[in-house]
Amino acid sequence: MENIAQYILDGRNEDWRVELRKSMKAKERTSIVRVIMPEQDPNVRNKNSVEVNTGITEEMAIAEAHRCLDCPEPTCTTGCPVGINIPAFIKKIETGDFLGAASVIKQTNALPAVCGRVCPQEKQCELNCFYTQKLKKPAIAIGNLERFTADYERNSGKMSIPDVAKANKHKIAVVGSGPAGLAAAGDLAKAGYDVTVFEALHEIGGVLKYGIPEFRLPNDIVDVEIENMRKMGVKFRTDYIVGKTSSFEDLRADGFEAFFVGSGAGLPRFMNIPGENFNGIFSSNEYLTRVNLMKAAHEDYDTPVLMGKNVAVIGGGNTAMDSVRTAKRLGAERAMIIYRRSMEEMPARAEEVHHALDEGIEFLNLHNPIEYFADEKGRVNKMKVQRMELAEPDASGRRRPVPMEGEGAQFDIDVDLVIVAVGVSPNPIVPESLKQLKMTDWGTIVVDKETMQSSIEDVFAGGDIVRGGATVILAMGDGRKAAAGIHKYMMEKVAAN
């Protein structure tokens, strides 16, 4: 048996769960078809910025919850990076106790409305569901149920603010307000610490705000969570770059006793191919920041963004999907993904790829840009691409894309906007300002895997600054572990004095 946590196994023996299991035969449960998430019509939504998924109803959620077998070995939970008690919350939904379901999720996940929307469930919980693994049927729609539960709680007006321990007057600084920083701040506030979150940008939320677009994750949802944290006593300082506005030393002198660094992997990579600095070629970060953070597409906002008729987005991850679908929404006639591997190897969430296809995005898989050309004013007007093929698997088992040879292996495409989404590097500001900090060759911070403590005693770190570009849920998991690590460090420090 895989290592399924004891609290998950214990909950299963409660009387109500036992009763509920008996109330319907397994055969009946498995014959129910998986819920289909209602969505806006593809040809309507590709012209607006409203969320694509419109949400499942209470009836749909209850029906879907009936499918779940409440397995003796709920393998789904092994796929969840923060160990949500999945069957427990699903069974609460089955009984119609949606607020109860929400409180189960919130025991281990601080931002369920966000995770229900952006987690790659098909690679995590849903991949490990009994239905996927043994029945070869579509998994329980765990992500959709999580989203439903969180939305229900938020709309009920009965959102519970977690209990906060008595204030202990110890000041902790959180650097960066992405999911890692928010998760750490939440747990530290709960434990009674005086927490200040410092954020370089003018908005709280990190990638959740400047990166992931409104049509996938509405800002309101993130703002509600931030508001709740304020109610728990967390302080936020925007326009504040730790390491620049103030040094760590300054903050120590101001009374901060420990730090959590969740500064993310915000630095865009380029491919360093000829012509990449022509106008009309953006990093995905610049494009999405202009549109999402600066609201460049709104008439009454000052920040401009270049519009394109023929838009090429380079890459196959979530960032690439978000960019190409944004370009389509801003009026591109032709919006295409150019990715050097095949469809199967795309790292983006499966749902986003499907949505993109439905919205009329073209996919040029096994193609790679090699040069850009521009008009006399320097605006990109053409790109040369190279056809690729997959070589035999290498030592790592991955099939590497290699250039094809011969006639037609290279050709030109007309483009007037190109968005480069080929990955990000760790933000160097914190490491540059803390010279003693131990780093990897990739520029990520070295930490203890259990406590998330760095080589500097009072500095803890997590999220993309430790992992390179990863996921929201892993960042949050790190933030929570670090909060526990900081608490332990502080207790020891207090005890020693």
Add this chain to the structure above:
Amino acid sequence: MNKIIEKEFFSENVAKFVLEAPEIARSRKAGHFVIIRLDEKGERVPLTISDGDPEKGTITLVVQKVGVTSARLLDMNAGDEILDVVGPLGHATHIQNYGTVLCAGGGVGVAPLLPIIKALKEAGNKVISVLAGRTRELIILEDEVAAYSDEVIVMTDDGSYGKKGLVTAGMEEVIQREKVDKAVVIGPAIMMKFGSLTTKKYNISTEVSLNTIMVDGTGMCGACRVSIGGKTKFVCVDGPEFDAFLVDWDEMMMRMGAYRTEEHQAFENYLQTAEISK
């Protein structure tokens, strides 16, 4: 929110602002800049910190009206508040005793040059400053520059003040007259390009401070990228100062024109609404 403590016009289109920004005032050094956003709908624009007072907790900006944001800022007054001010950004200027340093500033470029002149002087250099502008009223901060320079030469295109001629003529005059160990040239891109072509003729190592288009100013977007010695660099985190001889000036000027149409339209609209509301 950062309060404007003081505002003073240098000319019709150039004004000095003293802002409340205690942490930035404490941390800033010569060469640093800030990014400001005037209000909720505003864009983020970079401005050099031309002076600072850690005791009073203030920083000084000198701004030239060129488009919507700068025009809107010039319409603001002491007591008004700026929504966002973040910094100090970029690397501070490397300061050492070179011997004789030639500092050339064009237009509003004199504002970022001033703290560098001050720091160079304090490090024991002989500082010769050349200030240039199209016409008399575009020469700014002359007294402040003079306070930290061994000599100040003023050049105007139309000869309305100082000597008639371009900045390069003033620079050549100094270089031909005495040994110059280092040059710093700050101003519009075209002026920096020709200024550094001049110093290159005499093989005088030269620093320039690039003023590319920016968004975040923290290395996150790449809007500010330029080619330095054939490698792509981000001005906000790798600069803003670079070895002038390595800058690809034509590419930089091409990139600065990326939004010319949009900027022009926005400025026209602003001038119209500003006119109507008067």
